[in-house]
Amino acid sequence: MAELLLSSPASSSASASASIVVSLSGASSRLPKKPASASASAQALPFPFHAASPSPSPSLRVSARSLHRLLPLSPRRNPSLLRGAFVSRSMGSAGAMCAASDAAQLRSAREDIKELLNTTFCHPILVRLGWHDAGTYDKNIEEWPQRGGANGSLRFEVELKHAANAGLVNALKLIQPIKDKYSGVTYADLFQLASATAIEEAGGPKIPMKYGRVDVTGPEQCPAERKLPDAGPPSPAQHLRDVFYRMGLDDKEIVALSGAHTLGRARPERSGWGKPETKYTKDGPGAPGGQSWTVQWLKFDNSYFKDIKEQKDEDLLVLPTDAVLLEDPSFKVYAEKYAEDQDAFFKDYAEAHAKLSNLGAKFDPPEGISLDGDIKAATPEPFVAAKYSSGEKKRELSDAMKQKIRAEYEAIGGSPDKPLKSNYFLNIMIVIAALAFLTSLLGN
Numbered sequence: 228m229a230e231l232l233l234s235s236p237a238s239s240s241a242s243a244s245a246s247i248v249v250s251l252s253g254a255s256s257r258l259p260k261k262p263a264s265a266s267a268s269a270q271a272l273p274f275p276f277h278a279a280s281p282s283p284s285p286s287l288r289v290s291a292r293s294l295h296r297l298l299p300l301s302p303r304r305n306p307s308l309l310r311g312a313f314v315s316r317s318m319g320s321a322g323a324m325c326a327a328s329d330a331a332q333l334r335s336a337r338e339d340i341k342e343l344l345n346t347t348f349c350h351p352i353l354v355r356l357g358w359h360d361a362g363t364y365d366k367n368i369e370e371w372p373q374r375g376g377a378n379g380s381l382r383f384e385v386e387l388k389h390a391a392n393a394g395l396v397n398a399l400k401l402i403q404p405i406k407d408k409y410s411g412v413t414y415a416d417l418f419q420l421a422s423a424t425a426i427e428e429a430g431g432p433k434i435p436m437k438y439g440r441v442d443v444t445g446p447e448q449c450p451a452e453r454k455l456p457d458a459g460p461p462s463p464a465q466h467l468r469d470v471f472y473r474m475g476l477d478d479k480e481i482v483a484l485s486g487a488h489t490l491g492r493a494r495p496e497r498s499g500w501g502k503p504e505t506k507y508t509k510d511g512p513g514a515p516g517g518q519s520w521t522v523q524w525l526k527f528d529n530s531y532f533k534d535i536k537e538q539k540d541e542d543l544l545v546l547p548t549d550a551v552l553l554e555d556p557s558f559k560v561y562a563e564k565y566a567e568d569q570d571a572f573f574k575d576y577a578e579a580h581a582k583l584s585n586l587g588a589k590f591d592p593p594e595g596i597s598l599d600g601d602i603k604a605a606t607p608e609p610f611v612a613a614k615y616s617s618g619e620k621k622r623e624l625s626d627a628m629k630q631k632i633r634a635e636y637e638a639i640g641g642s643p644d645k646p647l648k649s650n651y652f653l654n655i656m657i658v659i660a661a662l663a664f665l666t667s668l669l670g671n
């Protein structure tokens with residue numbers, strides 16, 4: 228019975244051959260310039276990628292040592308890994324798909340993400356990856372996956388080619404070895420796990436995450452383009468509301484989430500925004516270049532709000548959609564508060580990030596999987612119900628199976644944590660006997 232319920236990995240047949248377009252413009256002033264049009268500045272890069280090919284971005288320089296630690300098999304046993312085939316195999320097919328994630332593998336993947344962060348300083352781009360997968364959500368559409376959101380669709384080339392996602396292929400390349408290592412972790416979960424882990428590892432708040440997101444299976448399920456915000460629209464406040472309200476987020480959440488720009492940089496060759504380099508970015512860490520919003524752009528704190536308020540440093544970036552947070556009366560209340568009170572920012576950010584990460588997601592089990600015991604239904608032990616299984620194939624149940632069994636018990640008001648009381652059966656027997664006795668009396 229247990230085995231029948233277990234979901235098995237599926238695969239899709241999406242094809243791999245195509246190209247990724249990256250915007251290249253020469254914008255370099257402090258006051259950010261509007262991105263040049265994609266058609267004028269686009270350059271096609273080969274897809275699928277190979278690690279041996281010239282890298283499209285210096286941010287892909289992962290040391291052989293750290294890469295080796297992340298790979299599922301040693302290159303000696305699997306020489307194709309040395310040629311970067313792990314990238315083309317999984318990204319190209321984008322079909323190493325599984326229905327939902329496994330808690331033990333998610334925990335292990337989280338450790339690998341920490342290792343990746345420590346060796347490559349890729350915190351910002353992983354946060355942007357999670358946000359861009361989730362931020363396509365449309366609350367007015369009920370059906371999954373048409374409603375968009377955190378469903379792993381950003382792994383497909385068609386969506387990576389959206390102008391708003393310029394550069395994110397680099398994030399995917401960085402975490403693809405981890406995806407390959409854990410068949411029991413979906414892309415949708417991995418993107419959100421990577422983002423939340425990056426925030427936490429950069430010194431940000433603990434985010435109350437849950438997992439179990441189901442992946443879309445093919446590129447035809449990707450959302451339409453232009454679901455994510457522009458950085459320089461004609462009316463920034465109205466534009467932010469149009470986009471974020473569509474996701475079901477409010478003014479407080481817009482301001483809190485914008486605080487993620489405490490991390491990272493804008494690069495003219497990707498988004499068209501920012502300077503090619505500043506005194507804060509010319510030496511890295513990680514790939515040098517770009518223009519950051521804050522001085523310590525790998526540290527998650529409230530300095531973004533202080534810096535966009537002061538706007539004193541020519542080397543720091545302020546996008547039109549950042550500046551408006553201190554101009555619009557409703558946004559300003561929160562932006563001022565966060566500039567003064569980091570604890571308030573951390574609290575609101577953690578809540579808003581968790582909400583963002585769940586947008587549009589379909590969870591299996593429906594209540595989600597907790598990795599840290601903060602989701603009630605996911606508390607794994609004690610699990611007395613497992614002891615009722617019998618037979619030769621008796622073995623410890625997987626976390627995913629325990630979640631499923633727990634949900635079924637709880638749906639009927641019970642709990643798998645408590646042994647069934649023996650008088651439960653006795654009571655049933657007494658009721659049946661009483662009914663039989665009454666029936667025989669009536670019969671006579």
Ligand code: HEM
Nearest residue numbers: 351352354358456457458484487491492493494497498548
């Ligand atoms: C409010 C509307 C937003 C706009 C208009 C916007 C726009 C941008 C732009 C233009 C970049 C530069 C990309 C590049 O050149 O590589 C960027 C980077 C970034 N964004 Fe946003 N963003 C918004 C909201 C968010 C949110 C909600 C988050 C996360 C919760 C976020 C996280 C980031 C991060 C971490 C980076 C740095 C990426 C890196 O260094 O590689 N952004 N954003």
